[in-house]
Amino acid sequence: MQQETSSIIQTVLDYVASPIRALQEWLSEYLPGDEWAAYLAFAFYVILILSGGLGAILSRNLIRAMLGLVLTFLGVAGMYLLLASPFLAFMQLLIYVGAICVLIFFAVMLTRNTDGGEESRLPSLGSLFYGLLAFLAPLAVAGPLIVMYAGKVQVETPQTVPSGKLGAGLLSSYVLPFELISIILLVAMAGAVYLAFRGYSPKRSGDDQ
Amino acid sequence: MTTLTFFLLAALLLLALGLAGLITRRTLVGMLISVELMLNGAGLSIVAACQSVPAADSALGQLAALFVMGLAAAEATLILAMILVAHRRFGKVTVRDVSILR
Numbered sequence: 204m205q206q207e208t209s210s211i212i213q214t215v216l217d218y219v220a221s222p223i224r225a226l227q228e229w230l231s232e233y234l235p236g237d238e239w240a241a242y243l244a245f246a247f248y249v250i251l252i253l254s255g256g257l258g259a260i261l262s263r264n265l266i267r268a269m270l271g272l273v274l275t276f277l278g279v280a281g282m283y284l285l286l287a288s289p290f291l292a293f294m295q296l297l298i299y300v301g302a303i304c305v306l307i308f309f310a311v312m313l314t315r316n317t318d319g320g321e322e323s324r325l326p327s328l329g330s331l332f333y334g335l336l337a338f339l340a341p342l343a344v345a346g347p348l349i350v351m352y353a354g355k356v357q358v359e360t361p362q363t364v365p366s367g368k369l370g371a372g373l374l375s376s377y378v379l380p381f382e383l384i385s386i387i388l389l390v391a392m393a394g395a396v397y398l399a400f401r402g403y404s405p406k407r408s409g410d411d412q
Numbered sequence: 413m414t415t416l417t418f419f420l421l422a423a424l425l426l427l428a429l430g431l432a433g434l435i436t437r438r439t440l441v442g443m444l445i446s447v448e449l450m451l452n453g454a455g456l457s458i459v460a461a462c463q464s465v466p467a468a469d470s471a472l473g474q475l476a477a478l479f480v481m482g483l484a485a486a487e488a489t490l491i492l493a494m495i496l497v498a499h500r501r502f503g504k505v506t507v508r509d510v511s512i513l514r
Contacts, residue, residue, distance in 0.1 A: 249422055256426065259445050260433030272445050275426070279452050282422065286463045288474050291455075298481045303448060306488045310441045314499045326436045334436035341428045349420045350413070358414040361463035364471050372471045380475075384482040391486035395493035 244285060251278030260334075263323050265311045269304060276300050287361040290369060419460035426453030440495050440505045444488065451484045 231239055251274055258271025276299040283292035326334070373381050426449055433446030455477040462473020498510045 245418060249425075252422060252426065253429075256429035256449055259449060260429055260436065265439070265441055265445075268442065268445055272448060275449060275452065279426075279456055282419065282456055283459060286419070286459055288459055288463060288470075291459060291474055291477055294478060294481060295455075298485055299448070299452070302485055303488045306492050307441065307445060307448075310444065310492050310495050313496060314439075314441065314505050322437070322439055322442055326438060330436050334432045337435045338428045338432035341424060341431060345424055345427075346421065349417060349424060353417045353420050354413050356414065356416060356465055358416050358464045359466045362470070364474060368471050369474060372475055377472070377475055380479055384479050384486075388482060388486050391490045395489045398493035398497050401497070 241285060244281065248278045248281040248285070251275070251281065263325070265322055266308075268322075269307050269311065272307070273300055273304055276304075287363045289363065290366045414464075416460060416464040419464070420457055423453040423457035423460065426450065426456065438506050438508070440491070440498065440507065440510070443507070444491050444495075448484060448488070451480060451487075455480045 226243075227239065255271045255274025255276075255278060259268045259275060262268040262271060276295060280292040280295040283289070283295055325331075430446045430448075430450030430453065433449065434443055437443050437446060458480065459473050459477045462468040462470050462476070495505055499505050502509050504510070
């Protein structure tokens with residue numbers, strides 16, 4: 204009885220996994236060595252980026268657009284993992300998904316710009332045309348350049364940089380940009396607080412002028 | 413076609429998507445979302461180039477992408493405050509309504 208059950212489970216698992224095996228065999232014919240998994244992961248992340256980005260720029264609801272943006276951030280974090288920089292992938296999730304998306308959510312909610320807002324109508328035909336032009340122009344200008352020149356560069360497999368080396372770089376060679384980015388963040392946040400509270404002072408009631 | 417080509421093409425795709433969104437979006441919040449897309453593409457291209465090319469310092473590339481992320485955070489903070497001010501003053505955040513230079 205026990206034997207039969209396990210063999211049935213094995214058969215079901217084989218059946219479920221058979222498309223993946225077939226895909227693996229098909230890919231291993233065309234791709235050198237055992238790199239097919241990396242290419243598969245890359246294709247998956249590209250699909251994440253493309254679908255999320257299209258949702259972010261085309262959705263008529265800004266909350267849905269923000270969720271598309273989250274999908275794109277996840278795809279880019281996966282690409283950082285493929286490039287053997289797990290620290291950056293972690294930072295991508297922490298800063299973009301954790302902080303910037305919350306800021307965008309606040310911006311949407313504080314301006315009451317959700318469903319039925321200004322973005323709910325389709326853009327005019329002229330702006331759609333210019334948008335398509337703006338989508339195609341970078342691809343047409345920089346795409347051939349990338350294919351021509353990046354293909355000729357001698358490429359090595361990315362190696363993981365230990366995060367201790369990154370920290371040492373932050374405090375030795377690149378200490379000036381590090382301090383500058385701290386000052387920029389401080390100034391930006393002080394400016395944001397000043398701008399947001401300017402109209403609320405009791406002496407200056409009403410308009411911020 | 414090397415792996416560097418694929419990564420750079422993905423970054424270019426992010427740039428193109430962000431630019432198209434910047435043109436077609438009508439409100440400031442939608443434009444902020446598009447700018448974040450483009451900044452992501454910038455970071456991805458920097459890391460891809462510095463991790464793949466042997467002559468490049470890969471620690472420098474990762475730190476540069478980290479600085480891009482910090483700049484994106486500062487920019488998002490400031491734009492949130494600007495959107496709040498525009499909303500308080502004009503009642504709307506569409507680009508057409510806040511185009512008064514005064």
